[in-house]
Every structure is written in structure tokens, then in C-alpha cells.
Amino acid sequence: MSNADRHGLIAKAVRDSGGATVPELAELTGASEMTIRRDLDTLAAQGVLERVRGGARTLLLRGEEPPFALRAHEAIDAKQRIAAEICALIADGESVLLDSGTTCLEVARLLRERPVTVMPLSLQAIHLLGETPGPVTLMVPGGRPRAAEGALTGPLTLASLAALRFDTAIIGCCGLTATDGLTAYDLDDAAVKKAGIASARRVIVAADGSKLGHTAYAHVGPATLLHTVVTDASAPADETAALENAGTTVRRT
Numbered sequence: 452m453s454n455a456d457r458h459g460l461i462a463k464a465v466r467d468s469g470g471a472t473v474p475e476l477a478e479l480t481g482a483s484e485m486t487i488r489r490d491l492d493t494l495a496a497q498g499v500l501e502r503v504r505g506g507a508r509t510l511l512l513r514g515e516e517p518p519f520a521l522r523a524h525e526a527i528d529a530k531q532r533i534a535a536e537i538c539a540l541i542a543d544g545e546s547v548l549l550d551s552g553t554t555c556l557e558v559a560r561l562l563r564e565r566p567v568t569v570m571p572l573s574l575q576a577i578h579l580l581g582e583t584p585g586p587v588t589l590m591v592p593g594g595r596p597r598a599a600e601g602a603l604t605g606p607l608t609l610a611s612l613a614a615l616r617f618d619t620a621i622i623g624c625c626g627l628t629a630t631d632g633l634t635a636y637d638l639d640d641a642a643v644k645k646a647g648i649a650s651a652r653r654v655i656v657a658a659d660g661s662k663l664g665h666t667a668y669a670h671v672g673p674a675t676l677l678h679t680v681v682t683d684a685s686a687p688a689d690e691t692a693a694l695e696n697a698g699t700t701v702r703r704t
Contacts (some may be wrong), residue, residue: 457482458499461490461507465500472509516636525580529659529683532704534558536681537621541567545618548647549576551602551640552623554657563587572608572643583605590615597637603617604639612646621650622677624658626667629693632674634667640668653678660685663694674699687695 452460457480464479465471471479476487493503501510506657534557541547543566549555551573559576561587562569568702570590571577581590593607626634633656635641648654654677663686679700682691 452480452482452630457486458490458494459527461487462494462499465507465510470503470506472506476506506686509681523606529685530554530557533657533659533681533683534561536704537657538562538565540655540679540681541565541619543567546570546615548572548612548615548617548620548651550621550623550644550657551576551600551677552657554659555621555623558621558657565570570611570617572603574603597640602640602643604637604643608643609646612643613651615650617651619653619655621655621657622647624656624662626665627658627674627680627694628657628662628666628690629674629697631666633671633677635669635671636667638669644671648672648676656680658682658686658688663687664690683697 460480461476465478473484473487477484480487491500491502491507494500495507498510500507530553533554537558538561541562546568547562549559549562549569549571556575556579558571559571559579563580566586568588568590569580570592571580572592574596577591580587581692590704592611594603595605595607596603609636622633624633625636635644647675656679657675658680660683663682674694674697677699679702680694681702681704683704686703691703695701
């Protein structure tokens with residue numbers, strides 16, 4: 452098991468149970484207790500969990516959005532497959548709005564090798580797209596980054612979106628159901644997603660299977676606004692069927 456896979460497994464176990472001991476995590480991963488202690492120190496430094504005597508406990512409150520550092524360790528393979536499928540839907544020369552979030556960051560890794568114009572809505576993606584010369588054209592919006600998340604929000608972000616029109620908006624997902632539509636955990640983030648959808652000719656949602664069938668706090672818009680949802684094989688079949696019945700194309704990777 453790679454370090455990244457082990458860290459992801461540890462983060463999920465601590466999040467799901469609220470806490471775990473070093474021996475429990477060693478048994479779960481097959482690693483030594485010394486390795487687990489080092490892993491917990493690393494994850495605690497990243498803000499994924501809290502280190503306590505003999506193990507770790509979650510920093511996440513019930514119903515709260517998991518932090519970026521934690522989500523970055525979850526469903527990595529699925530997010531990479533989703534990103535590849537989304538990039539296959541993007542034609543050279545397109546103008547693309549790229550939302551914040553860990554799955555959209557994987558999309559950014561692939562788009563930096565493409566002759567497209569991209570306006571990212573996160574500091575992580577802006578850094579990634581701007582760090583090396585390539586065929587991609589980077590557009591940087593205004594805005595205020597959310598702490599730890601790096602997502603840009605506020606009046607300057609909304610003004611940037613209102614001033615432009617994109618061929619495609621790639622929107623991250625906190626929750627999506629056919630009944631409640633697209634939802635987010637943060638009201639400011641929901642406002643940015645709504646403005647991004649309004650600024651684009653086509654809307655593609657990037658959502659690993661855990662997001663489908665889930666409803667978050669802030670409403671973004673109905674499922675009928677979404678042209679395509681790209682998800683993975685873990686997505687609930689009843690929810691994907693309901694989205695397709697509502698007129699949204701669903702692609703499983």
C-alpha cells in the first residue's frame with residue numbers, strides 16, 4: 452500500500468468513527484505502529500485530524516464540510532478517472548470555468564497540457580496552471596480565498612464571472628440529487644457556483660459517487676441546469692437514473 456493510499460484509509464477511518472487508536476489503524480492498514488504514528492503526525496500537520504495520546508480523533512463536526520486537506524486523500528483514483536473523462540469532453544480552443552475542490556484540481560492537472568483558456572476559482576488550481584509554461588491560457592479572477600480551502604468567493608469573484616461567458620463550466624459538487632439539485636456547504640461558495648453556471652453555455656458537474664444522493668446546506672440550482680454529471684461506479688444507481696430522467700446526462704468512470 453502506498454503512503455497516499457494508507458493516509459487516505461487512515462483519514463477515512465478517523466472521520467467515519469470519530470477517532471481511532473494506533474493499534475486499530477495498524478491492523479486496518481497492515482503497517483507497523485511506528486509507521487502509523489508517523490502517518491498521524493503528518494496528517495495532523497496537514498489539518499486532516501487531531502493527534503491525541505495513543506491515536507487520533509476527527510476535527511470534523513457533524514454536518515460540516517470536510518476540509519480540503521482531508522478530501523485530498525479520499526477517492527484519489529476515482530477523482531483522477533473523473534477528471535480524465537471530463538477533459539475528454541473539452542475541445543481544444545474552449546474557454547473553461549473551473550470550480551474549486553479536489554476533483555476540479557485533478558482536472559486542472561490535465562488541462563494545463565491543453566490549448567484551452569481556463570479561469571480557475573481556487574488558489575491551488577491557479578498555482579498549478581501558472582507554475583510551468585504550457586499551451587493553456589490562464590485567466591485569474593478577483594476574490595477572497597476561503598481559509599484553508601483556497602476557494603475564491605465574494606463580490607470580486609462574482610464580478611469576474613458576470614463579465615465573461617464560457618463555453619463550459621466545470622462545477623464541483625458537495626451534494627447532488629434529482630430532487631434537491633446541486634447544493635454546497637457554504638453560502639458564499641453556493642453564490643459563486645450559481646454565477647458560474649449562469650456564465651456558461653454548458654455545465655459539467657464533477658462528483659464522485661459519495662456526493663450523489665447527498666444534500667448539503669446551501670442550494671445552488673436544480674438538476675435541470677446541468678448538462679452532464681461525471682461520476683464513478685460507486686454512485687447510487689437510483690440517483691443516477693433519477694438525474695437521467697430529469698434530462699441530465701450521467702457518465703460513470
